Amino acid sequence: MSRTGRPKAPLELTEEERAQLLRWARRRKSSQALALRSRIVLGCAEGLTNKEVAALEKVSAPTVGKWRTRFVEHRLDGLSDEARPGRPPTISAEQIEDVVVATLESTPLNATHWSRAKMAQRSGLSKSTIGRIWRAFDLQPHREDGFKLSNDALFVEKVYDVVGLYLNPPEAAVVLCVDEKSQVQALARSQPAFPMMPGMPEKRTHDYVRHGTTSLFAAFNTADGTVISSLHRKHRAIEFKKFLAKIDDQVPAELEVHLVCDNYGTHKHPSIKKWLAAHPRFHMHFTPTYSSWLNQVERFFAYVTADLLQRSDHRSVQALEGDIRKWVKAWNEDPKPFIWTKTAEQILDSLGRLLQRTTGAGH
Known part of the structure; x- marks a missing residue:
């Protein structure tokens, strides 16, 4: 005879209790702990087993059992945290x-x-x-973070396409994340910096003189972390075509070339499309709009900025470009590939939870 486990006390809700639990569960600015407990009770009231509710809410079965029992014994009051020993609170x-x-x-x-x-x-x-x-309650009113949600109609398809290249790259091919770091300024500080001393950080003047700009074109190899780079004073379609020709020259002829790019106009220019048609081993993969975080070359650019550009002091564009070339050369002597671990499903689930918490929208 199969074991049925300990019989559970029936859990039935009044209309008032159901309405209150739904408010707690759906109100996006309520305590997340209270919202979770409310969803647990609602699930149990629908006849689901503790294991089914636990799987649905991604918690343990004992946790479901605890809040089921607390609700049966104390109803809505049972979902609040128990009083702890010590001095009685002076704030209600x-x-x-x-x-x-x-x-x-x-x-x-x-x-x-x-x-x-x-x-x-x-x-x-x-x-x-x-x-x-x-x-x-982990509230920090003085802080704010920036965000930009993609409005790309093909967002899901593009996420699967790009992440698929990272996690399951095609055979006999190289995957390159490509972009331009444009308008890199050659800045000369108005006065020499004061060096760091014990108890005092390095000091730099806030003002500077601009001596022109350059643009760093980079193709980051997702397999080994090496970078193909070029420097151009402008970043038009003609410069991008020259960079593609450099990639074509440096990647062995027997390999297919998959390029991960953003939606910048130069990447889709008619002259670029014509060049790609004449070079069929090149395949373009576009990230969704406002989703540069999917392009691994952006992390490479962050290293360039932190290690070189953030405190740079250059009296000419030529000097700036010389230092960038040296930096990239040193990087390629000890390249660091980035290990991508998130699947497309995990990314989409994470964005869905963010939308659920911040806007109340569904997945």
């Missing part, structure tokens, strides 16, 4: 909720975001208390 849950909701859903008068002083003045609590509440 209502005050904490008021601070959190106000931080997330409002702005102070004549300001774009809350400070501890402004929230303390509004709530009547001390600035240190506001700081503790914000730390507990």
Whole structure:
């Protein structure tokens, strides 16, 4: 006779309880822990087993059992965290909720975001208390991050295409991530830098004189990390065609060439299309719009910037280009390929969760 396990207490919801749980689960600015517990209870109420709910919510079965039991015993009150031993709190849950909701859903008068002083003045609590509440809920009103969501109609297809090249590169072929770092400036500081000393960082003047610009064209080999590069004073289609010719010259003739590029106009210029038609071993793969993070050469450019350009001091474009050539040569003597681990499915799932949390939109 098969084992059925310990019988579970039935979990049935009133209309009021179901409505409240749905609000907690769907309200994008509520506590994520409370939202998870609400989804667990809703899943159990639909007749799913603990294992099925655990798989759906990506938690352990004991976690589902814990919150199922807590709800059966204490109903909605059972989904809050249990009181811990120690001095009774001097701030009520209502005050904490008021601070959190106000931080997330409002702005102070004549300001774009809350400070501890402004929230303390509004709530009547001390600035240190506001700081503790914000730390507990991981709220940082003074910080912001930038983002740009792709509006590419072929976003999913392009993600699968590019990531597929990284994870399963074709045989008898080379995969090159290609782009231009344009408008690299030759900047001469107005005064010599003060060197770093114990207790004092290096000091540089904030002002400088511009001595012209150059553009770094780079093709990053995803297999071994080597880079084919060129420097041009402009970055038009004619310069890009010259760079393609250099790639064609340096990549062995028996290999197919797969290029990962962004959607910059020069990469799709009629003259480039004509050149590609005359060189059938070249295959273009375009990243989605606003998705330069998919192109591995951008990480290479970040190294160039951090190691060389960020503190550069050049009196001419020629001097700047000379240093860039030396830097790339040193890189190729000890190349560092980037190990891509995310599958296309993992990337799309991650973006879906971000959209769900920030906009309430579905996957």
